[in-house]
Amino acid sequence: MGVGDRFRAVEERIAQAADRAGREAEDITLVAVSKTRTVAEIEEAVQAGVRVLGENRVQEAEGKYAGVRLPVQWHLVGHLQTNKARKAVEIFSLVHSLDSLPLGQELDRRAEKLGKTVDILVQVNTSGEVSKSGVPPEEAVDLAGKLSDLRSIRVRGLMTIGALGAEGDAARPYFVQLREVRDRVASARIPNVSMAHLSMGMSGDFEAAIEEGATLIRVGTAIFGHRPQRP
Numbered sequence: 001m002g003v004g005d006r007f008r009a010v011e012e013r014i015a016q017a018a019d020r021a022g023r024e025a026e027d028i029t030l031v032a033v034s035k036t037r038t039v040a041e042i043e044e045a046v047q048a049g050v051r052v053l054g055e056n057r058v059q060e061a062e063g064k065y066a067g068v069r070l071p072v073q074w075h076l077v078g079h080l081q082t083n084k085a086r087k088a089v090e091i092f093s094l095v096h097s098l099d100s101l102p103l104g105q106e107l108d109r110r111a112e113k114l115g116k117t118v119d120i121l122v123q124v125n126t127s128g129e130v131s132k133s134g135v136p137p138e139e140a141v142d143l144a145g146k147l148s149d150l151r152s153i154r155v156r157g158l159m160t161i162g163a164l165g166a167e168g169d170a171a172r173p174y175f176v177q178l179r180e181v182r183d184r185v186a187s188a189r190i191p192n193v194s195m196a197h198l199s200m201g202m203s204g205d206f207e208a209a210i211e212e213g214a215t216l217i218r219v220g221t222a223i224f225g226h227r228p229q230r231p
């Protein structure tokens, strides 16, 4: 099966999960995670109908961003270092992985210089695993409040990665938790902070994520096939 067939199969599963949850499939954006994939593979996916690509390293995304000549949006789904903030502002329309005030301040500064506004999601560490980025759930309201003062970034929601090895239904508690954090931030009614988006769910668990309210799902291997090891 090629990229196009796999993409259509994922779209069909999205539609079915949305249906089960009484949701509209149009309210769920599929982010095709293209880390480690070549420009040719990415272009094949875009031709098949992919509208949003997710990359997890700025440096890797840079070359592909220059190489892919088809209209597509780029999202950053991986951890961002402050020294890559300027490039990130140039390339990405949404940063899923904002997890500290200093990083927010740097993105804001760089965005302002370029006369742009950058949409961001606050990454929440719902599993508590030390290997995972993200703020602890109880700090999300506080960070969103501090970020709300920055004029060139806009908080649009939250993102999480489930626990390592937890797939399908096993990942559900992390998604439920992110939704609860979203409700807490939303009820704090912070000016300039929207909680429109929940980025959660990957190849192994996106259906459960949709059932729990995901508006953005990040899917790599189910579209592009098994990932080659990084060199």
Ligand SMILES: *Cc1c(COP(=O)(O)O)cnc(C)c1O
Residues within 6 Å of the ligand: 033, 035, 056, 077, 078, 161, 202, 203, 204, 218, 219, 220, 221, 222
């Ligand atoms: C790689 C990655 C994904 C996609 O993972 P798959 O299991 O290949 O679907 C999603 N989110 C993040 C943050 C990633 O790094």
